[in-house]
Each structure stands twice: as structure tokens, then as C-alpha cells.
Amino acid sequence: METVLRSAKATVTIGHDQPFCVIGERINPTGRKAFQAELQRGDLSRVARDVEEQVAGGAMVLDVNMGAPLADEVGLMAAAVKMIQGLCDLPLCIDSSVVEALEAGLAAYDGKALVNSVTAEDERLEAVLPLVKRHGAAVIALPNDEEEIPAEPRRRLDLAKKIVDVATGRFGIPLEDIVLDPLAMPVGADTSLVQRSLETLWLIREEIGTNTTLGASNVSFGMPDRAAIGAAFLPMAAVMGLTSAIMDARSPVLVQSVKAADLLLDHDPWGAAWIAGHRRRAAAAPGPST
């Protein structure tokens, strides 16, 4: 199953037979005090550097989140989406929990965006899915509802199926435009949590077959040497069926881990992309070749 995202000039395909799709997480003010303060003043200048660094790092899609407290998230989203389209050709992932901000981002976008996100909560389904349908976008779906973030993979699968049923049945959204998130939780909070996400990925792959994504940085939250944890996690998740991740595209260790997973899982015929990546790095950092 293939999820096709488009900008005005470029197309990115997410799929089980495709290279792993790196969605850059950086354009997000959460935990970035200076960026928050700038957004409160309507200053988007920092976004240009975030775009440049993520494109250079190998991002294939860029997530855009403007959720800073006491800032005009709706206006900022429209402005940021317009600005980023002028800076790069990558498709965008419009990320907000405010429906009006999703709407503003989608209206400002030229192409087929990924919407981040909808949950299994009835209210969210009713608010977000009509927007997704109207704009012909794809959507990330999180299997939690009003009651809980289920611990059990089977229960997550049930909620994922509920979202799929409502999205395809009631709103006529194609199944391939739903990207399911198995919920990646911090291993530092409980070392049994990541296995549940991996199991959920496998169940989604076996029983629904859609593409999948998750917030990879969640996994290493609160732990030291985060990049190494992410670089171990992402290939494990790829084996279980993960086809994209919202991740730190500026981290060479992380990005190389998914490129290596592509190679090892036969998504990189003859290792051409892996070898080309090596040559690019070697050219950028002159020194003895290995």
C-alpha cells in the first residue's frame, strides 16, 4: 500500500517496498524557549534555518507545528506553510491539535499534505476527517480515545480499526491515505513500553496493512545518548513494518540508521543509495577514505 504526498514540485511515496520516509520533526516550538518567544512576536526567521538543516540532513517530508503558548497558532501556521514552500520542495506534514490551525495550514498549502493528527476520540474524528477529505490530504491516526492510551497492542489495533472504519466508511478517505501511529512511548518511563509499540506495528501490518509512522524522539526521552537509542529502535521498528518516522533529520546517526535498515531489508537495490550517501559524506568531509 502506498501513501503519496505531494508538494507543488515533488512527490514522496511512503510504502512497505519504499525507502524509509524521514519526516523532519524540528519545526516545532515544544521545548524551544527562544523559538516560542519569537513565535509569540510573529517572528518566523528561525524556521529558515530549521528547513535548511533538515533538508541537508536527509529529510523527505517536513513536519510543521506552530503550537507555542500565547501565540497566534492559526495565523502562524498559514504563514509558516507559505514560507516553507518558498524555501524547499519537500511535502509538508501539517501538525496541530487545533483544528483551525490544521485548516489554515491546509488552505495555505499547494499539494497533498499529511495531517498530524486524528485520534479515535469521536469529537476529533468529526472535526479532523472532513478537513482531510476536503483537501484530499493524508492523515496520521493515533489509537487513543477519550478514555485511555491503551497499553495492550490488541486494544490499540481495535482503536486503529475504528479510525480506519470511520475514515473510509463515513468520510470516504482512501485507506492508503491513512498512516497509523502505533504510539511510541518513552523507554525511560517503563522499559516494557517499546515492545508494545513494536507489537502494535506488527499487528497493523498483518491486519490492516496501511503505512505507519511514530514520533521517534519520544522513545529516548529522559535517557542519555539518545541518538544511539533511536538508531537501534528505528531499524527494529522497520522490521516490524514501520514505513516512516517523525524524527530528528539533523542527526546523521539516526538518518544513517534508517538508510542502513533500507539496505538490510532490501529496499535499496544493489546498495546504490547507501553507497551514494557514503560518497556524499566523503566529499563533504575530506579525509582518508574508508
Added chain:
Amino acid sequence: MSPEDLLRELYDRTLVGNAPEVLRLTNEGLTMGMSPETLLFDSLIPSLEEVGARFERGDFFVPEMLIAGKAMAGALDVLRPLLAETGAETVGTFVMGTVKGDVHDIGKNLVNIMLEGAGFQVIDLGVQVAPERFIEAIQEHQPDIVGFSAFLTTTMPMFKANINALEKAGLRDQVLVMVGGAPVTQEYADAVGADGYAADASAAVAKAKALIAARRASATV
């Protein structure tokens, strides 16, 4: 083992979160005739404060904080009824919850650990706590402070909704309100009319103590 040795051992075992040893040493101290206050204030609380300090410095990580908190909680289960018997005054009572619509609880749980570690009685209402449930818990437990946690910019407005509910229930003057969570700022806390905000778990404890001290001081004037 001398009482001094026991206190030092209890401190060290709490620091590394060895729950069975912390429980054993707590019971052994009581058997030796040491007071629950001594065990709490001369060993367990200083140890948890050190855990918090190391965490803030980046020397300790989330699992180490959680396991130390768990070890401390085991000792508190033994000590709490004894402290109640002796009529020892608690530092304060804290009702805590993640606001409605929000399921994030790691930060809240860390703050709970540090509060308990500092001698507060903490009543944790969990996640997705609706305003009515905060009101019920405040009426039941009569806390000094109620804490609202939110991790999302979209759930932060629940702070204001909760404060409005407190006002409507006539409880706003009886309880101090603290707010916190990743996207929350002092500016935002002021805008919704909270009494206190802190950026991290250690600062939250300091703020909670300061708020209670200020209130008790103004009450005695």
C-alpha cells in the same frame, strides 16, 4: 548498626532506588527505636533531594528518578500511619492531576516524587482529570495546593477552565493553584490566574513550600 550508620545506609540505598533494602532499613530503624521523623527528615528526604539535584544537573536520568521515588514510596507506606499517630505536621497536602484531554504523566509523576520526597502528602488523580473531579478531590482532601499539569498547548486552556470551576464552587480562596508542563511558562501561568508555576520538579517543590509559607504567614498576621 548504629543509628548514624543506618541513616547513612538508608540514604545511600534510597539514592540508588533499592526498594527492598530501603524498606528493610526503615523497619530496622523503627525496631531500633528511631522515630519516623528522624528516618524521614534525616535520611529519606535528603536522599530524594539529592536525586532531584542530580536529575536537574543531568547526572541522573528518568528511570533513576522513578526507581528512587518508588523506593521512597515503599518507606512512606510504613512511616505515614506512624507519622499520623504522632501528629507530626505534614509539610502540606497536594492534589495533583493532568488536565482533561491530556494523557501525559511523566513530568507530573516526577513532580509527585519530589513533593513526596520533600514530605508533602500527594493525592494523585491521574490523567484526563475533569474539573468536577478536581473539585470533588479538593472538597474531600482539603489540600493546601492543587496542581494542574498539561503537556499540550491545546490542553493548557483547561487551567483556566479548572480555575473557573474552583471559583464557581467557592473554593478558589481555600486552595493555592500551581500549574506546569512542557509548554507552560510563567507568563501563561499569570495569564490564567494561577498562584504558582515552576519549570521543573525541584523548582516545583521550592515554589510549593514558598507559597504555603507565604499563606501561613499572612494567615497569622
